[in-house]
Amino acid sequence: MEESTDRTLVEECIRGDRRAQELFYRKYAPVALAVCRRYAPGREEAMDLLNGGMMKVFEKLAQFRWEGSLEGWVKRLVFNATIDQFRKQRRRPTLEIADWDQPTEDSITHRLYADDLCRMIDLLPETSKEVFWLFAVEGYSHAEIAAKLHFSEGNSRWHLNKARQLLREKLNQASHNQNRYAG
Incomplete structure (x- = not known):
């Protein structure tokens, strides 16, 4: 219909x-x-x-x-x-994850964790952040990302893996191993 x-x-x-x-x-x-x-x-x-x-x-x-x-x-x-x-305009997009674009959660704890993750993503190198966003959030394939950003699929894969590795390292740091918001 x-x-x-x-x-x-x-x-x-x-x-x-x-x-x-x-x-x-x-x-x-x-x-x-x-x-x-x-x-x-x-x-x-x-x-x-x-x-x-x-x-x-x-x-x-x-x-x-x-x-x-x-x-x-x-x-x-x-x-x-x-x-x-x-x-x-010869500039790169900001790739921000803004407050108005966040999913609605049941508790403030979820919101705080999402903010932490957004800050971590924002710390990624620009190209790796852009590839990560296009792949993980927008759902583009490596072929599509490569065509859009004018580099090879292998380069797209490398940047995605680099972004994942950096995010994994940040998530494993001591400050994120415990629930700092729990009473």
């Missing part, structure tokens, strides 16, 4: 129906914004990235082949537009 509704919505968007385009934007902008906010230091920049990315989605909507999820395709196009924008 969902796919047939999406197909109708996409067909109407391709025909230039402004109402359908608005519905499409409202439906997919929240997940696309989550992608942008991971890479932008502030909400205003994230919104600029979102709007640029969604323009790219509308330009390429007729090329979607219905071989995967439409949401995943939208997120991928927005991500690519975001990376392209950073390349034009």
Whole structure:
């Protein structure tokens, strides 16, 4: 049912129906914004990235082949537009894990541990952090990461392993071996 509704919505968007385009934007902008906010230091920049990315989605909507999820395709196009924008500005994305992008937990203990992990990830070398994020969080394959970052799959694997090794070492340090939040 969902796919047939999406197909109708996409067909109407391709025909230039402004109402359908608005519905499409409202439906997919929240997940696309989550992608942008991971890479932008502030909400205003994230919104600029979102709007640029969604323009790219509308330009390429007729090329979607219905071989995967439409949401995943939208997120991928927005991500690519975001990376392209950073390349034009000759700077790297920040890859922040911000407070508003955290899962909701039942207790403060979980939140504190998540904060510790985020700080550890933030300490990784930039390229290793970027590869780790793309692989572990965004779900990209090594081939996709290599194509996006313009290096080999082997290099992608090396950076992921390096990031995992560094995170493992930090997690095994004495300060993280005990529950410091327990009474």
